[in-house]
């Protein structure tokens with residue numbers, strides 16, 4: 001089942017939410033392979049289950065059935081601690097809201113995940129500086145998130161997400177919180193960085209124009225993925 005050739009394999013994932021006597025079958029058996037370097041748009045109406053799928057693919061939640069294979073490793077059989085290690089080693093996340101740590105500077109926010117992965121402070125700082133330069137934030141490295149614009153904060157979040165060179169980037173409406181001009185600039189940088197580093201990416205978006213700039217689009221509707 002697990003093909004190490006795919007950076008991410010989503011295998012027949014099912015997820016139902018139960019609230020009182022209501023059962024909501026959000027994912028009814030989702031299968032998706034990301035090829036190396038491939039950028040896939042995940043589209044679907046509000047409430048169709050895009051975030052649920054990204055959380056499960058990102059090993060933040062467990063599905064009711066099915067498996068996620070990341071870098072050739074099955075997450076279904078793994079314990080929580082092992083899943084955390086897989087997440088740190090193989091996956092990067094960008095959310096609609098940046099979730100940067102407010103008491104830390106931009107560069108510290110990009111250093112932290114690297115240090116959690118065992119890099120020394122000096123190595124992490126050097127790499128963080130390179131990444132911030134790539135997203136044109138060299139001059140803002142020592143600012144805390146509160147002193148950065150929305151677009152700048154999101155570019156720091158992107159630098160942080162790729163700091164450990166993940167095989168797969170998972171992004172949930174990464175520019176959904178930005179005005180259209182800023183969103184366009186941030187999205188262009190996100191695509192350029194992903195292409196430059198050769199990682200695969202799954203990007204949820206409501207925006208058809210952004211989706212059209214990715215390699216292919218998959219659509220989530222009524223619990224089923226097509227496209």
Ligand SMILES: Nc1ncnc2c1ncn2[C@@H]1O[C@H](COP(=O)(O)OP(=O)(O)OP(=O)(O)O)[C@@H](O)[C@H]1O
Nearest residue numbers: 017018019026044045046047048049050051052053
């Ligand atoms: N923990 C939960 N408990 C119960 N229902 C949930 C839970 N999480 C999500 N849902 C429901 O599952 C459905 C899918 O939600 P999800 O957030 O995955 O959709 P989405 O496609 O990401 O939506 P949006 O585009 O608006 O962000 C929604 O109807 C939501 O209310």
